[in-house]
Amino acid sequence: MSLNDHIRAMAEAGQFDLAFQAAQKIKVAWVRSEAFRFIAEAMAEAGQFDLALQVAQKIEDAGVRSEALRFIAEAMAKAGQFDRAFQAAQKIEDALLRSLALRFIAEAVVKAGQFDRAFQAAQKIEGAWVRSEALRDIAEAMVKAGQFDRALQVAQKIEDARERSEALRFIAEAMAEAGQFDRAVEVAETIDDPIARLQALAAIMAVKRSKGGQ
Numbered sequence: 001m002s003l004n005d006h007i008r009a010m011a012e013a014g015q016f017d018l019a020f021q022a023a024q025k026i027k028v029a030w031v032r033s034e035a036f037r038f039i040a041e042a043m044a045e046a047g048q049f050d051l052a053l054q055v056a057q058k059i060e061d062a063g064v065r066s067e068a069l070r071f072i073a074e075a076m077a078k079a080g081q082f083d084r085a086f087q088a089a090q091k092i093e094d095a096l097l098r099s100l101a102l103r104f105i106a107e108a109v110v111k112a113g114q115f116d117r118a119f120q121a122a123q124k125i126e127g128a129w130v131r132s133e134a135l136r137d138i139a140e141a142m143v144k145a146g147q148f149d150r151a152l153q154v155a156q157k158i159e160d161a162r163e164r165s166e167a168l169r170f171i172a173e174a175m176a177e178a179g180q181f182d183r184a185v186e187v188a189e190t191i192d193d194p195i196a197r198l199q200a201l202a203a204i205m206a207v208k209r210s211k212g213g214q
Contacts (some may be wrong), residue, residue: 006034011042020055033061037068039187042076049084066094070101077108086121099127103134110141119154132160136167143174152187165193176207 010019016039023035036059037065043052052072059065069092076085085105092098102125109118118138135158142151151171158164168191175184181204188200 008038008042008214011039014046016043016048016051029060030064033059033064037064044072047075047079049076049079049081049088053088062093063137066092066097070097074104076077077105078173080108082109082112082114082117082121095126099125100128103130103197106134107137110138113145115142115145115147116151119176123157128159129163132158132163136163139167140170143171146178148175148178148180148183161192165191165196169196172200173203173207178206179211181208 007019007022010016011024019039019042023032023039026032026035036055040052040059043049043055049072052075053069056068056072056214059068068190071086071147073085073088073092076082076088084103085108086102089098089101089105092101103120105131106118106121106125109121115138118141119135122131122134122138125134131181139151139154139158142148142154148171149150151167155164155167155171158167168187172188173193175181175187184204185201188197188204191200
C-alpha cells in the first residue's frame, strides 16, 4: 500500500488528524496535493464542511484543488446547504469544474422545489452547454409542477438549440396532456429542430384523439 493509499484509508476511517499529519510530511508537491484532496473529500463526506474547506485551501495544485472544491460543493448541496454550496463552487478555479458543480447545485435546488433559486444558480454557469442542460432540467421540473408559463420563460433562455427544442417539446406535450391543445400546438410550432417539432405535433394529435378530440 502506497503512502497516499494509507492516508486515504485513514481519512475514510475518520482519522483526519493522523491523515493530515502524514500528508504534511509528503515532500512531492503533487502527491501532497492528492493526499490533501483525499482528506478534504472524506471530511466533506462526513459533513465536516468547514474543515474540508480548510484542507482544500492547502492543496497547492490548482487542478486538484478545483476537484476537491467541486466535491465539497456538491456534498453541501446534497445536505441541503445550498448557499454554502454555491459559495464553495464560486471558489473553484477550473471553469468547467465550476460549471459542473453549479449545475449539480441547481439540480439539487430544483429537487427541493426552489425553482427561482435554481434558475439564479443556473444563470451563473459559465459553460453554455452546461447552462443549457441545467435550464432544460429546470424547465421540465416546472412543467411537472404544472407551471407551464414559467417553464416557457426558462426554455426561451436556453442557448443550445437542441436542448431548447427538447425542452419546448416536453412543454408542448405536457400541455396537450393537460388538455391545452391550442397552446400546445403554438409552443410546438416554435420548436427549431424539425424532427422534434414533428414529434411534438404528432404527440399532441395522438393525445387529442385519445381524449376524443376534446
